[in-house]
Amino acid sequence: MIEKSLYENYEIDFDEKITPNSDDYLFVFNENRELYLDNDKNLPTSSVEFNVNFCFYIGNYKGRKAFVVNVESDESFYPLYEVYEFDHDLYHIAGKAVLVNDWYVSHRFCGRCGTPTQLDEKDMMLKCPECGQNHYPRIAPAIIVAIRNDGELLMAQHSYHDTIRYALIAGFVEPGESIEEAVHREVLEEVGIKIKNLKYMKSQSWPFPNSLMLGFTAEYESGDIKVDGDEIVKAKWFKKDEIIRYASDISISDWLVQNFIDTTD
Numbered sequence: 001m002i003e004k005s006l007y008e009n010y011e012i013d014f015d016e017k018i019t020p021n022s023d024d025y026l027f028v029f030n031e032n033r034e035l036y037l038d039n040d041k042n043l044p045t046s047s048v049e050f051n052v053n054f055c056f057y058i059g060n061y062k063g064r065k066a067f068v069v070n071v072e073s074d075e076s077f078y079p080l081y082e083v084y085e086f087d088h089d090l091y092h093i094a095g096k097a098v099l100v101n102d103w104y105v106s107h108r109f110c111g112r113c114g115t116p117t118q119l120d121e122k123d124m125m126l127k128c129p130e131c132g133q134n135h136y137p138r139i140a141p142a143i144i145v146a147i148r149n150d151g152e153l154l155m156a157q158h159s160y161h162d163t164i165r166y167a168l169i170a171g172f173v174e175p176g177e178s179i180e181e182a183v184h185r186e187v188l189e190e191v192g193i194k195i196k197n198l199k200y201m202k203s204q205s206w207p208f209p210n211s212l213m214l215g216f217t218a219e220y221e222s223g224d225i226k227v228d229g230d231e232i233v234k235a236k237w238f239k240k241d242e243i244i245r246y247a248s249d250i251s252i253s254d255w256l257v258q259n260f261i262d263t264t265d
């Protein structure tokens with residue numbers, strides 16, 4: 001995962017009225033939330049070749065203005081995880097830009113009464129002139145936890161993966177529960193054990209499609225591993241030399257596994 005701050009290269013701002021100049025950066029997305037890059041895999045400085053649906057100024061990226069541009073195009077652009085593989089900086093800010101893109105695409109009409117919404121003059125918010133509902137960018141908190149027991153790490157095989165890859169326990173936070181309650185509940189539901197000494201480590205914006213991943217470590221307390229056979233197919237304890245590492249290091253999951261390996265004898 002990217003360790004440096006988003007704000008190292010980027011200064012947040014928002015304005016719908018500013019239009020791009022030729023030296024500005026454009027984060028151009030198609031309807032599949034893929035990013036357009038030129039032949040040298042750089043951001044374009046013009047969108048004239050596209051049929052533009054909307055364009056917002058979202059702040060300064062490396063000292064120049066940055067815009068989110070949503071276009072109609074039959075071409076396939078770059079999926080975000082692919083951008084990560086060759087340019088972490090670009091991926092970092094594109095991960096924010098795509099969430100702004102999704103927010104506007106999803107809330108042009110009020111979800112409560114169906115009326116066309118209006119952009120707020122100051123904040124990144126869409127207001128409903130009919131019922132008064134405010135629509136902010138939607139971020140879904142989710143937890144992921146590395147559970148240790150005597151130098152071993154618990155990993156599970158999820159049914160939605162078509163490979164036999166093992167992963168850490170993770171899940172979305174339910175309405176009404178705290179982050180900590182979400183971790184204890186997910187672990188109990190997915191593998192049937194109780195944990196203790198829950199410790200928050202770090203978080204990661206995860207725009208696939210709109211999560212905020214909160215990473216924890218914990219220790220095994222009690223219970224036998226029991227999987228539901230539906231969402232989780234298998235789960236077991238791994239010694240550090242039994243863990244298979246994959247090439248991509250995009251996720252906080254990867255960071256947590258590496259942290260286990262680095263801090264285990």
Ligand SMILES: [Zn+2]
Pocket residue numbers: 110111112113114115128129130131132133
């Ligand atoms: Zn409304």
